[in-house]
Amino acid sequence: MLDRATSEQAVFDALRAETQRLGFEHCAYGLRLAVPVSNPKVITLNDYPSSWQARYLEAGYLHIDPSVRHGRQSQSPLVWTDTMFASARQMWDEARDHGLRVGWAQSSLDGFGVGGMLTLSRSHEPLTARELLDKESAMRWLVQAAHLSLSRLMKPCYAVQPETPLTPRELEVLKWTADGKTAPDIGDILGISVPTVNFHIKNVVHKMKAANKTAAVVQALMSGLLN
Structure with missing residues (x-):
């Protein structure tokens, strides 16, 4: 489904279906283009509650979000914990107030310098070691599939291309x-x-x-x- 999608919305709809199949309620995907180098373009898609989307944007939480910072430094998967969000306690408290209490995320990076991060979240049932063992390979596959599909569709819209082809x-x-x-x-x-x-x-x-x-x-x- 993901690799055959012909629009951003179709990819995200397929991503949401996979998210629910894996036992999560919400998903978010952020794509960070490599240009302009001084201020890279960031594109986000998510199905979080609209009130949380507005609050996250208003408060500028993207710039202090520990999970985003981790994703820029490492492609290792992470599980949301109190310790991880210790440097952004207010953001973490507000996220949980909006039903975002349990989460897993992993970033990816392709050969063009385009980075992405997939986040899966839900309001209940902490992730157990057994659940991670059973599902993490599928979750990691989803990270790569989402990146390939969304970057294929979105990068041409935002990447710098000459109006007149180079000879x-x-x-x-x-x-x-x-x-x-x-x-x-x-x-x-x-x-x-x-x-x-x-x-x-x-x-x-x-x-x-x-x-x-x-x-x-x-x-x-x-x-x-x-x-």
């Missing part, structure tokens, strides 16, 4: 630039003049609407143009 020569010059080669180096490698190399780099920067060639390289790498 084969421009891509070639950009790849060597990404490898740290100078204009004279690239000229020698490709058998073209330095002014011609600089001409191609200037065109790439313009098409990518980048500040300079370094920014163009970063955008191209994160968008998969150089693969």
